[in-house]
Amino acid sequence: MTEEGYITSIQGDYASVIVKRKSGCGDNCASCKGGCTQPSVTTEVKNTLGASKGDKVKVSIEEKALNKLVFWAYVFPLIMMAIGIGGGTSFFKGAGYENYEMLSFLLGMVLLAVSYLILKIINEKKSQNKETTLKMVEIIRD
Template sequence: MDQVGFVRKVSNGKVEVEVRRISACGDNCKSCGGSCHAPNHVVILPNNIDAKVGDLVEIKGETKNILKYTMVVYMIPFTMLILGILIGMKTFKNLEISNYEPLSFLIGLVFMALGYFIVKTIDKKIGKKEEDIIRMTRII
């Protein structure tokens, strides 16, 4: 995955880079007619190429790693939601509670919140690693 970003801020060996997101239609809004707007995304990266504020930089990331971490972010909370609903349904059915569906859904939401906590913990561990998933390669 290659992107071009705009350096907004430089501090403590890190840079804040604004990257334009690519819309699903390929940014050809005249042919799409959906009039969607893809907002910019800000990432903080190590300043390994001595970029300055206002520079345009090339950003590269391995697609395999990006997809892997995307799956973690989306699938852990979703799996926890489904697991919580199933556990809640089985438990409340066995307890012979008549309105077990809404209660099971609430249990699912609690499990999903737990999933987000797990994702946050994984994110902190990944953030401490020295290997960069996304890195700047050159100033354009």
């Protein structure tokens, strides 16, 4: 996946790049008329091309790395919640609780919260590592 961004600053070997997020209608807002505004995202990218502040650049991420990020951000918490609800239903129903559905739901929510704590720890370790999956591909000259 390749996106265009704008370099706002350079710190050592890394550039701060602002990338406009895609809207749900595929950035064809004139036909959508939904009135949505998409905020931009600022990220750090290794400045492998020697770009300078104010340059417009293309940044890319490998499909495998993107799929991995999507799994950890969306699928992993959903799996944890399903394990909590399913496992809680079996356990609490087997233990004879009358309100086993509510208890299993609460257990699912607890495991969902635990999954986000796990993701926060993983994110902090990755950000300290400065190993980025985004790569600067090209400087766009207008």
